[in-house]
Amino acid sequence: MLEMEVIHSTQQDMELIDILWKQDIDLGARREVFDYNHRQKEHELRRQRELEEEKREHLVQEQQKALLAQLQLDEETGEYIPCPPPSTPLQSAVTPLEATQNVSFTEQSGDAMSFDECLQLLAETFPVEETENTPVCLDTTAVSAPMMSPEQPVLPPAILSPLPTPQRITPDLEQAWMELLSLPELQQCLNMQMEDTLETTTYPLPNSPEVQNPNYSFYPMTDLTDGKTNSLNVCPAEFMNTFDGSVHSMAPADLHQIRAKSPQANANLTAESFCEIYYPDVILEESSGQHGLKENESNAVCDIPNKPLFTPLDFYSHSPGDAFDRGKQNLTVEMPDSDSGISSNTSPNACSPGKSLYGNDSYGYSDSDMEEMDDNPGSAESDYSEMFSLNFQPDDHQMAISVSAPLGQTLQQEKNPKQHRTDPAEESGQNSAPFTKDKQKKRSEIRLSRDEQRAKALKIPFTVDMIINLPVDDFNELMSKHELNEAQLALVRDIRRRGKNKVAAQNCRKRKMENIVGLESNLDSLKDEKERLLSEKSQNITNLKEMKQQLNSLYLEVFSMLRDEKGNSYSPSDYSLQQSTDGSVFLVPRIKKTFIKTEDNLFSPL
DNA sequence: CATGGTTGTCATGTG
């Protein structure tokens, strides 16, 4: 159903929606919003056409009354407030409240009029004044047209154009405008027309003219030529009218009363409330940042049509610069960082930042104490950096923070060490792919900085490198030159021991790795040797087998060449060839062989 | 959250 209505919407309306949407898309508004409003508007338009003539007559009557009305000076505020027409006060005070945005969105009573229809009505009712003064409804050609008297014919709707030309409005016309705008039909119409865009933008609506400022720009969103004049004419409440039905439908007098009675309420109803809806996260920041603008209500919204104050881009771009937000960011960023930890309570000198507790002779905790501190949630980096930030950099500002704000103290004290600790190398190590050497270097640097911080804490007059890398004689000489207390000596010894042991462990692991690599290399070589020997063995077996075959062939060949006295060949199964020790070869019968052997055994003296 | 790699540190052994 609604989709069909959208389809049947006129091309003009679609173009208007497109324009408005394009204007508001920068503010994060999505097209669906407008589509919905557009549907509502179309629905409203159809129903309004039915009652168009009635409303036109009614509007003419109201405007005639408005013309007769005189402006009244408010003695309290010194502002010109319109005298409420006899028949309109209740209407302007109650009916607009009823014609809230919700009503216009959901119910869309058929009393509302279309935007163009209202403009046409205005042109018909006040041909001359509108021609001269209405900056929005008439284009430049209409404005530059010759002055027309109220009796002149109705301005053709074709002349109506959204192009603005801000001009001043006479008090009479202003009163007439207010009366006209107080009409619920026109308000509904205008709201309906403008809500599509003003919901997400801060374009003002003209239904609450600023009495003290007779300049009106009823459709400043189209006022691209004179933003300042336009901006000065719009109060924040008018912006609220664009999305808050309870306010936007108020009569100007009512708005004025509200503004005079409760500026705070007015402020709450203005851009701040507007932003609370669309930018709830940044409303506080923005309200603080833009608060100065609200001193002048007109200025508070003056720039909105041309330069929206609450674009998301502005929010995010301004957020880093805002002190409050920056602090908030620090809160959110630093708090979860357990690495830096909050160790102000455990820090021995957190309460005595003026003088170091690690004096040359006063403080005597050993290295084990240091290690216990390392085990604390607050790492040694943070602890010692905290000491240094207080001992060696007694910044007044920091002191003030530490005294006034406990949380700020810890944060400040944590932030500095962390910033100090995160050197570029470490950051790069975290960002880039961590190679082993990089990580090693990183951790080594961390450890080194920890010992350095300890040394600084005890005010040891040597560098850690000296303590660790000096030869024994030089180190002893150096220690003898400086009179150090027990804590310092213990720390120096521990630093040296740890440094040496660290290097030794690194060398040990390096050797271990080298041994592993060497063993792996040996294993590979042994495997190769094994393969080679196996191959040689197989080759030897092959050769042996071949030689045996050759020998057997030769044996048979020799045997086949032997003949007895009768010329018969000897059978290999009956005879065999044997070689004596002197090299001579004998043919020996196999059976005789054993026999001969037995004979040899029997008769041979050997 | 579990897991494996890396590193620092300690305790102990060795020369």
Next chain:
DNA sequence: TACACATGACAACCA
């Protein structure tokens, strides 16, 4: 015996 070094073991950290 003191010292330096080596090494196994443990814990912390990190990906």
